[in-house]
Amino acid sequence: MKFLVSAALAMLLAACGGSPLAPEKSRGDNAAAINVQLGYAYLQRGELVLAKEKFERAETQNPRDPNVHSALAMLYERLGKTKEVDQHFRTALRLAPHNPEISNNYAVYLCRNGRTEEGLRRFRAAAEDPLYRSRDAAYTNAGVCLRNAGRLDDAEANFKRALLLRPNSAEAAYQFSDLQLTRGRVKDARAQVDQYLAAFDATPELLLLGVQTAHALGDRLAAERYARRLRVEFPGSAQVRAIPRLDQNPG
Numbered sequence: 123m124k125f126l127v128s129a130a131l132a133m134l135l136a137a138c139g140g141s142p143l144a145p146e147k148s149r150g151d152n153a154a155a156i157n158v159q160l161g162y163a164y165l166q167r168g169e170l171v172l173a174k175e176k177f178e179r180a181e182t183q184n185p186r187d188p189n190v191h192s193a194l195a196m197l198y199e200r201l202g203k204t205k206e207v208d209q210h211f212r213t214a215l216r217l218a219p220h221n222p223e224i225s226n227n228y229a230v231y232l233c234r235n236g237r238t239e240e241g242l243r244r245f246r247a248a249a250e251d252p253l254y255r256s257r258d259a260a261y262t263n264a265g266v267c268l269r270n271a272g273r274l275d276d277a278e279a280n281f282k283r284a285l286l287l288r289p290n291s292a293e294a295a296y297q298f299s300d301l302q303l304t305r306g307r308v309k310d311a312r313a314q315v316d317q318y319l320a321a322f323d324a325t326p327e328l329l330l331l332g333v334q335t336a337h338a339l340g341d342r343l344a345a346e347r348y349a350r351r352l353r354v355e356f357p358g359s360a361q362v363r364a365i366p367r368l369d370q371n372p373g
Contacts, residue, residue: 154184158193165197173197188218192227199231207231222247222254226263233267241267249283258288265297277301292318292325299331308338326352326361333368345369 161176177197180190195210211228218224229244242264249260265280278301284294295318302311312335315328332348349365356362 151184154180154187158189188214192224222251226260230263238271258284258291262294290322296327308335311335326356326359330361
């Protein structure tokens with residue numbers, strides 16, 4: 123874990139020129155950026171008190187940095203403080219109104235909390251930004267949001283858009299295939315899984331979905347083939363542990 127923090131610190135120093143002689147004017151900004159990275163490292167480890175300390179220090183050092191407020195919003199979501207989440211996301215977007223990453227992150231929070239239409243507007247803003255490198259992720263997230271709201275046709279359309287933008291998106295392929303399986307389109311789901319696995323690296327989620335679709339089609343040989351790959355390529359995964367349950371309840 124220390125290596126991850128050190129690596130983040132090294133990258134930030136490199137981005138800032140790597141020199142302790144950086145202009146006085148930028149030292150507060152640089153320190154805030156470093157504290158944000160350190161805070162994220164603590165957040166990933168579940169050390170919320172330390173993450174909060176770093177993020178709040180970053181806010182003191184550079185209160186006009188939208189990334190600081192986005193980080194605080196994500197922390198407060200983990201703490202269950204919804205008022206603070208909204209406050210910091212809105213501040214981040216006021217400071218950086220055209221930042222698609224922040225729009226996407228806020229949209230995830232909105233959809234997760236039942237504010238579907240607000241979330242979809244934010245996803246749309248991110249997905250339609252031609253400079254956003256993760257437009258496919260915004261479309262995929264929008265699809266998940268729509269699926270959770272029961273709007274399955276719209277969800278499917280968004281997963282397809284994500285795959286058009288990035289055919290090797292494992293998450294979009296999984297979400298699209300899983301939706302097809304849920305809707306009873308088992309052959310289509312199986313075809314999508316096979317198409318992805320033939321062209322790109324496997325993921326445990328897609329291989330397990332292959333097991334599920336094969337079972338649903340009564341194809342025991344194919345189910346075992348997917349399961350064998352899953353055991354070999356991802357031996358310690360949760361998906362491997364799920365295989366016996368699927369074998370016992372193939373329907």
